[in-house]
Amino acid sequence: MSLWLTLLAQADGTQQGGAPSWFQFLPFILLGLMVVMFMRTSARQKRELQNALSSLKKNDKVVTSAGILGVVVALKENEDEVTLKTDDASNTRIRVLKSSIVKIVSGDQTTGETKTS
Numbered sequence: 220m221s222l223w224l225t226l227l228a229q230a231d232g233t234q235q236g237g238a239p240s241w242f243q244f245l246p247f248i249l250l251g252l253m254v255v256m257f258m259r260t261s262a263r264q265k266r267e268l269q270n271a272l273s274s275l276k277k278n279d280k281v282v283t284s285a286g287i288l289g290v291v292v293a294l295k296e297n298e299d300e301v302t303l304k305t306d307d308a309s310n311t312r313i314r315v316l317k318s319s320i321v322k323i324v325s326g327d328q329t330t331g332e333t334k335t336s
Contacts, residue, residue, distance in 0.1 A: 271323050275301070280324040283315055288324075 275281075279291045281303065289303030292312060299317045304310065 282322040283319045
């Protein structure tokens with residue numbers, strides 16, 4: 220590490236053993252880069268979710284923010300409302316806002332699920 224500082228000091232014109240003046244701002248620069256990368260990733264994920272929600276259709280399997288698993292039965296585009304069927308046996312249905320859907324599992328069948336006849 221001291222070799223690195225020595226080379227930087229000589230390149231910057233400071234005395235040997237002292238760090239260049241810009242070197243003290245390095246942690247802030249790195250922190251700024253990390254924040255920018257985090258914001259870009261977050262914005263990309265939000266954009267992908269919005270695109271998926273706009274292409275939501277009947278029979279899509281979804282997960283809500285409350286952890287409820289269901290199949291889309293009906294969509295009300297004007298009211299931003301979705302009706303989910305949560306249980307096949309009792310035909311239980313709930314209405315949720317489209318914004319509460321956090322994940323679309325699949326269209327017709329989840330990965331790894333097999334149909335038995």
